[in-house]
Amino acid sequence: MISKKMENMVANSSAIRAMFEEGNRLAKLYGAENVYDFSLGNPNVPAPDAVKKAILDILEEEDPVALHGYTNSNAGYEDVRQAVADSLNDRFGTAFSAHNITMTVGAAGGLNVILKALLNPGDEVITFAPYFGEYRSYVNNYDGVLIAVSPNTVDFQPKLDEFEEKITPKTRAVIVNTPNNPTGVVYSEETILKIAAILEKKQKEYQTDIYLISDEPYRELAYDGVEVPYLTKYYANTIVGYSYSKSLSLPGERIGYLVIPDEAADSENLIAAANVANRILGFVNAPTLQQKIVKACLNEKTDISYYNRNRETLYQGLKESGYTCIKPEGAFYLFVKSPVEDEKAFVQAAKKYNILVVPGSSFGCPGYVRIAYCVAYETIVNALPKFALLAEEYK
Numbered sequence: 001m002i003s004k005k006m007e008n009m010v011a012n013s014s015a016i017r018a019m020f021e022e023g024n025r026l027a028k029l030y031g032a033e034n035v036y037d038f039s040l041g042n043p044n045v046p047a048p049d050a051v052k053k054a055i056l057d058i059l060e061e062e063d064p065v066a067l068h069g070y071t072n073s074n075a076g077y078e079d080v081r082q083a084v085a086d087s088l089n090d091r092f093g094t095a096f097s098a099h100n101i102t103m104t105v106g107a108a109g110g111l112n113v114i115l116k117a118l119l120n121p122g123d124e125v126i127t128f129a130p131y132f133g134e135y136r137s138y139v140n141n142y143d144g145v146l147i148a149v150s151p152n153t154v155d156f157q158p159k160l161d162e163f164e165e166k167i168t169p170k171t172r173a174v175i176v177n178t179p180n181n182p183t184g185v186v187y188s189e190e191t192i193l194k195i196a197a198i199l200e201k202k203q204k205e206y207q208t209d210i211y212l213i214s215d216e217p218y219r220e221l222a223y224d225g226v227e228v229p230y231l232t233k234y235y236a237n238t239i240v241g242y243s244y245s246k247s248l249s250l251p252g253e254r255i256g257y258l259v260i261p262d263e264a265a266d267s268e269n270l271i272a273a274a275n276v277a278n279r280i281l282g283f284v285n286a287p288t289l290q291q292k293i294v295k296a297c298l299n300e301k302t303d304i305s306y307y308n309r310n311r312e313t314l315y316q317g318l319k320e321s322g323y324t325c326i327k328p329e330g331a332f333y334l335f336v337k338s339p340v341e342d343e344k345a346f347v348q349a350a351k352k353y354n355i356l357v358v359p360g361s362s363f364g365c366p367g368y369v370r371i372a373y374c375v376a377y378e379t380i381v382n383a384l385p386k387f388a389l390l391a392e393e394y395k
Helices: 004-011 015-030 049-061 078-092 106-118 134-140 160-166 189-206 267-280 288-296 305-320 343-351 377-393
Strands: 101-104 124-128 145-149 171-177 211-215 238-243 256-259 333-337 368-372
Touching: 004 134, 049 288, 078 101, 078 256, 078 288, 101 106, 101 267, 106 134, 106 171, 106 211, 106 238, 106 256, 106 267, 124 134, 124 160, 134 145, 145 160, 160 189, 171 189, 189 211, 305 333, 305 377, 343 368, 343 377
Parallel strands: 124 145, 124 171, 171 211, 211 238
Antiparallel strands: 101 256, 238 256, 333 368
16 A cells, blocks of 8 residues: 555646657657647657767776775765856856765755755745746655745736735745746746845745755857846845756766855755755766766756757647747747646647647646647658647537
């Protein structure tokens, strides 16, 4: 008999993963070329050539026993952490050292590590809808309570008045995700400054520490020269979670890091707690080979021109068919308004054309669907006539 908590989690298992599995089923029936699967944010751009070279060089040059063994610190190799810190300092004018970096099993592992370090049962974590649905599970893992600010469907910048109202003495953390999954929106510097001011005000009012957790797997995927603010520069109690899943197209390798600045409240204890959490959650340390690879490839990036072409083609094609959506500034998702109020019914209707998209209710924003355009360009071109036929049903 499984636990009551897991009974609920199994019953509400990820709609994204379920849709991906449905895509595999349809591909067997109709052929993969006739299925238009936009469900999963799985990069379709290969890792840079430098990644393959780094793998081969490291395997050739490193002592295999040491390379595949545990790291001396649960935070990861010190030279890797220092290299990450130096790279951030060069890019953003920060002053981090290896001490501030904990290598993690992707951004998801990092979020679980920091929430384990921070939360007591009943503590509240605020996020802005639409949000990555797994946040609810991550917070629930440590008996916290996720509080969602309702979506602003005009431009998908956060509703700051509602945000301020929802901060209570139990608020322990706020999670922001920019560029955002599922909307592709980048939170503006003005928005970040206002969030920081609200948090400073509430910390003084309640005499508490409220941590701003910046979940950044899509930081490098920004288009048209859009700047993504680096949040530690705006608010002292900021913690950054990063992943190389998208920036280097390594989602299955599970490698990322946390940044815990010295300026954050109780930083010494928080850094120590994060490192212990990395161990006791069963991660022990981030994958050792992948740590070495990212150190060698810190200046490498995935070619986002591929995603940009997909973005432009899909956005223009859907608009011409009558769909409504904002043009994403980052990530690789379009968040499209459903032509009917019940977006789940629209998702089911799309399956008739072998189109697979994810309902917005999975992200706390019903009435919309998410389309992941990190697919082959041909998939988008071939899917657009099907989207047009689907739109005709609702005209």
